[in-house]
Structures are given as C-alpha cells and as structure tokens.
Amino acid sequence: MKPAPLLVCALVACCSILAEAAEPVTLKVGGVDKPISSDLFGVFFEDINYAADGGLYAELIQNRSFDYSPVERTDWSALSFWEVVRRDGGEGNVVLDLARPLHPNNPHYAVLEVGRVGGGVGLSNAGFDGVPVEAGKSYRVSFFAMPLYLDQRWGGRQANDKTPPHRLVARLESKDGRLLGETTFEVGGSKWRRVAGQIEANETDADARFVLLSETQGGIALDMISLFPADTFKGRENGLRRDLAETIADLHPKFVRFPGGCLVHGNGLPNMYRWKDTVGPIQERRSQPNLWGYHQTVGMGYFEYFQFCEDSGAKPMPIVPAAVSCQNSAHTGGAGQDGLRMEEMPAYIQELIDLVEWANGPPTTRWGAVRAAAGHPEPFGLEYLGVGNEDHITPEFEERFEMIYEALHDRCPEITVIGTVGPFPDGEDWEAGWQIANRLRVPIVDEHYYKPSGWFLENAGRYDAFDRSRSKVYVGEYAAHDHDRQSTLRSALAEAAYMTQLERNGDIVAMASYAPLLAKNGHTQWRPDLVYFDNSAVYPTINYYVQKLFGANSGDKLFELELPKSAKFYASAVLDSASGDAIVKIVNPTSEAIPLRLDLTALATSAKTAKVWTLAGEADATNPTSAQYRNRPVVEPEETTISIDESSPFTAPAHSLTVLRLAGRRS
C-alpha cells in the first residue's frame, strides 16, 4: 500500500488559535506524489432552464415544427407562439394538418390559406422572448413548403409542376411592424421542398419578430420554419449561440456530459432520451416533451453535442438511460420507475452498441456511415459512456444495468462505462449502487450532491479514505447551495475548497462537473446555476470563475503539500506535464487574511515570477444574474504577476481563491 501523503489540509476550525493567524503558515510544496486524472474537470449540460432550446441551440423560432402540445403546458397547442398576420386588406387563415407530414416523426404542419392577398397573409413568431437581431448581421431563413392549390380552395387550381409558384416574403420586423430586413422566395411544384435564404438586419432590436407572408392567392403547407444567426459558434449550420458556447469553452472543459440529468431517463419510458431519435436531418428527428416542462426539438441532438465537444476540445460523455424511467415519473411521488420489458432489452442493448459504432466506427460500418453522412467521416473517439442517472436502485434497475454493462464490457472494450449510485452522497440508493459497482467491477460511478456550503467544507476529506481498489468516482453533479439558492462567493469558495480535494484525490476521482450549467432568465426550473443568460447577454456567476480557474489550471500529477494540521485554508498543487508548469491553489474561506510562506524549494524551478489569479470579496457577494442588476460590481479573477523565490511570503486574502502558476518547472 502507498504511504499516506504528507499533505494534511483539512479545515480544523475548532483547534486553531487566533494568535496563529498572525504568524505566517508555511505551505511547503514537495515532490510529485502521484499521477491524477487528466480529465478531472468538465461540464454537465442538460436542457433544463431552456439551456438548449431557447438557449445554446441558436434556433430563434419557437415551435418551428408546430409540435408543441398541452402535454408540455396545458395552455400550449401546435400553434403556440405563432400569430396569423393579415396585412392591408389581406384575407386568409392558418389551420393545422396531419394528412401529409414531412416525416412520421414530425406530424403537424401549418396550412396557410390566402383568400385575398392585399399586403400579404401569413404567420409571425416572436421566438423565445423576442427575436434578437443585430444591425449588419445575417440571419439564415429556411422552411419546408408544399403548394396545395392556387386561387381558391374549391374550384381553384390544384398545385402541380406546371402551376405558377407561390411567392413568399420572410421579414424581420420590430414589434410595431418596422421592417428590419427581408428576403423573398418562390415555391412551385406540389411536394414538400426545403427553401432557404438569408436576411441582413439593418437595425439592432432585441425584441424583433419573424414574419412569413404569402403574396399568392391559394393554399400552401409550411413546416420547420427556422431562423438562425449566420454567426454561430465556429460557424456551424444548425449551430450554437456563439456567446454561450464560448462561455462554456472558456471553462477549458476536459469533457462535456450530456444530455442530462433527469432528462436522460425521462418522464416514463416513452420519454426516455433515445439517441437515434436525435440524429439525421432535423425535420426527421422525434421532438418530444421535456421532463422539465417544455419542448425539446432535439435540433441540438447527438451529432451537435459531439461536434460541440470537438469544437471545445472536450471529450464527449453521453449518458444513456439504464432502460428504466425516472422514479419521479407520472406524478407518483417517487415510485414511478418503469423498466423496459425483458423482450425489449436485446434491441435496447443493440441501440447502445450502435451508438458506439456511430461515434467510433469507420464510415464503412452501418452507423459510422450515418455519422459520415452528417459531415463527420472521422470517428469522434468516444471513451466514456454513462449508463443511468440518479436511478432508484431497484431489482429491476439492477437486472437491466447488469445486462447493459456486461454487453458493453464484452462488445465495446474501448468504452469506460460509468455507473450510477443514486441522487445523494449517502443513503440506500448510494449504498446499493456501490454494491452493484463493486460486484460488477464497474470502472467509474457517478456520485451527486447538492448541499449547503458548510457540507462541502466539512466533507472535503470524503475521498481521502476511499478504497483505492474499487471503482473510481465521477462527481457528476454538485453545487453548494447557499441561502435563497444564491450563487455567492461563499458557495463558490466552498466548491473551490472541495475541488482542491478532488485534485488531491485525483487518483480515484476521475472526473467532476458542476450542475446545472445554464439557466435562461424567466425560464428556470432549478437554482443555483453556473451561468445565467437572456437573449442578448451572458451572466457568469462567481462559481463560474472558480470552475474556469480550475479548468484552465488543471494538472496530471499531484505534488505533495505540507501544512500544519490547524491550517484554516485548503490547498492543492499540481503539475501540468504538457507545459511543465506547477500550479498551486489556495482557498481561504474565512473572514481573516492568512499570511503564508510558500516553500517551493522542491520544485527546483527556474521561474522568478508566478502568474497569480485571485478571486476575492465579501462572502455574500453575488454577480449580476440579469440585466436588472447590470450595475452591480462583478466578482471576477484579478490577474497579477508576483516575484517568487524559494520561500516567498504570500497572503491569502479573506474569502478568496488564489491560483499561482509557475512556468516551466525543472526537475
């Protein structure tokens, strides 16, 4: 067995005397202790709080496929968020139809019936809280249209290849009808076809409308009416909102977990997130109710998730259902878990094996060809696959999990399976989940905890005593919950303190991700979140900066650290082998500044300076989370450079996280 590391940095609040605080405490960085996970810090992404639809997924039209339903919200229908527009004497209407759908997965469409053209008859959509447009920027419009008849419905001309086309105009307008940009289309024939164009906006308006008007007397079917900014993250079509995607990429995530969360196992079996429903042409994907009470278009589906990972330098970590639905499904109050029938299991297991082939197989394989057809012939290099999320550990769960696990283990040896141990850091599900993991030798298990800030400080030694011969841990969801579920500096530092311990135990803690990641103002189902946003701006919390500092300053080897048992701060020191940099992190959650002496002798560094980032302020400080608080001061890292020698004095300010980075360690 390996000797216990010299490091002793648990907070011992009770036995420290005030006089000690005035004396500098020596923090001695020693030699390399052990390798740690190089994938430690990543992100958790779930379409909760309108994180995807209306958020990261850059689609600006709400209910583009006319498939909203009262199952999602009792006051929603297939025509929600659309309004009929009749301009200057125009007469006509919009009705819904199911008769000739674009695809069976996309059943409803709208029929625009124009009796008298006047200034045009059509539909308008105000997007998700308005359509934000910027002067000088381009917007991609597309829709599917199927001409039905010309002139009038009864006695008019049936649309065919010889009848004249319908003329349509797509406009961006201000709320009061001012034109901000437009483009026109002519659509002939009598079959569904996709039409696409571009609108240049000549004004900035955060609350614009999209309007599609027909200027032809007759009937035309419309579906998948879509508007995207041309300027998406990395310029991808069907892409992501650039500012939000960049905010996530700036965290330097080593992995992205998706698509959840509880969204994965869904509200009942039919609502489970099935990856095959989310790939291929967007008009053929099966959109469905979101367990969080809105609509998931799955326009941001598996392909887009994998592409986002690649574009942000992160490894993909899909989480698939363990063939059981959420225990909280169907309004049962915790007893709603259903399992797929045993006769359905072989097909379900094959579906997961197909996922691995889709992600990693050459284009000559059946599913590799589907990926290649979407524009990605090279494999995505999938390594991690999570099976289950916070499931109630029942015999039904265990039986299905074991079947899936054994099949993946045997047939996809390149995949590291991540198991699940319930929603809490202890209790029945946690214990039963660990028993399964121990019995099956699951490589990694997913632990979750949403707890008060104090819990994170008190439990910072949680993994010190963990049995190193068992499964590794992925802390897949965690957040410190402060008063009123605010994202305060106090909660951010509690997480930072805990993260130093995750690094220190990075030999058995393989990965960790804060949750949830994104929240759209006015549409949140959960607080706190890491990043708030509206249509025009992004509001990172203080907790976001903690994640960013750890992400940008991660390492793959741990240094020994020596400090007195009575130390009131938390610390870790890592080596980033790629750059050769040594990184020391110090978290002082107390209200007193702590004078330190940094003993860096063992680093044998030639560096004379260190880059320092400090995140500090009042414990109750919070960053503005909406435009309303825009004038509030922002707590964000301050960057400085300090001189260092072999025993440098240094003060850890009250309520602070400090990250010191020493370039090019020589050993």
Ligand code: AHR
């Ligand atoms: O992160 C929000 C939710 O918290 C997740 O969907 C679920 O896994 C957990 O209970």
